[in-house]
Amino acid sequence: MKYAELAAINVNEHVEKKNNLSYLSWAWAVDQLMRLDNDASWEYGEPQHFQSTMMVFCTVSAFGRKRTAQLPVMDYKNKAISEPDSFQVNVAMQRCLAKAIALHGIGLYIYNGEDLPQENKDLKEVVVKSEMIVLAKDALEIEFTKQKVEEAVPPEGKDEAGAVDWIVSFINEWIPSLDSKDSLREFWKINKAALSRVKAFSKPMYDALEVSFKQAAKEKE
Numbered sequence: 001m002k003y004a005e006l007a008a009i010n011v012n013e014h015v016e017k018k019n020n021l022s023y024l025s026w027a028w029a030v031d032q033l034m035r036l037d038n039d040a041s042w043e044y045g046e047p048q049h050f051q052s053t054m055m056v057f058c059t060v061s062a063f064g065r066k067r068t069a070q071l072p073v074m075d076y077k078n079k080a081i082s083e084p085d086s087f088q089v090n091v092a093m094q095r096c097l098a099k100a101i102a103l104h105g106i107g108l109y110i111y112n113g114e115d116l117p118q119e120n121k122d123l124k125e126v127v128v129k130s131e132m133i134v135l136a137k138d139a140l141e142i143e144f145t146k147q148k149v150e151e152a153v154p155p156e157g158k159d160e161a162g163a164v165d166w167i168v169s170f171i172n173e174w175i176p177s178l179d180s181k182d183s184l185r186e187f188w189k190i191n192k193a194a195l196s197r198v199k200a201f202s203k204p205m206y207d208a209l210e211v212s213f214k215q216a217a218k219e220k221e
Contacts, residue, residue: 006105024107026098037062050161053080060100067103071096164201
């Protein structure tokens with residue numbers, strides 16, 4: 001299936017809300033994934049420690065592509081947990097799985113703060129984390145303002161680990177929507193400073209982003 005078809009699936013009935021935050025049910029996401037691609041699979045990367053906090057990773061292989069997502073082990077306030085226990089890590093891994101599935105298109109719009117899937121929208125402008133994005137109904141055309149990712153202001157209270165995670169999450173969420181090798185190249189170029197910040201903080205996180213870009217570029221050939 002094409003990305004646009006997967007992104008058009010309405011997942012509203014399967015979204016869980018806690019403290020004004022939305023989560024896609026991982027069990028439903030897995031069920032939907034397997035119904036659409038019987039050969040789909042996933043694997044978890046080695047968790048990364050950032051001082052006393054932890055980041056988990058998940059790669060989902062489906063529809064002939066691989067998508068990797070990362071997620072901090074967080075509490076109900078979406079703040080990184082210090083010295084998380086096995087239960088908290090397991091919850092984060094399941095949520096990361098749902099996020100990696102979303103990178104293929106299924107439910108991705110809930111991570112944008114949207115209420116409806118793309119096919120139900122007319123052309124409109126949406127503000128996402130200080131970036132102005134134009135969503136076209138029948139084409140995944142993204143037009144970024146001159147403001148770069150590193151110039152946008154992360155949520156209040158973020159330390160360097162939180163700020164870097166915010167940058168990585170933002171970039172990963174939009175890589176699948178860039179519709180050509182040129183747009184991928186331009187996106188990388190205008191956000192080079194932000195990517196350098198990620199690299200300085202965590203080489204593995206930077207390497208994962210680089211792999212995502214290369215995989216996306218290969219798919220555009």
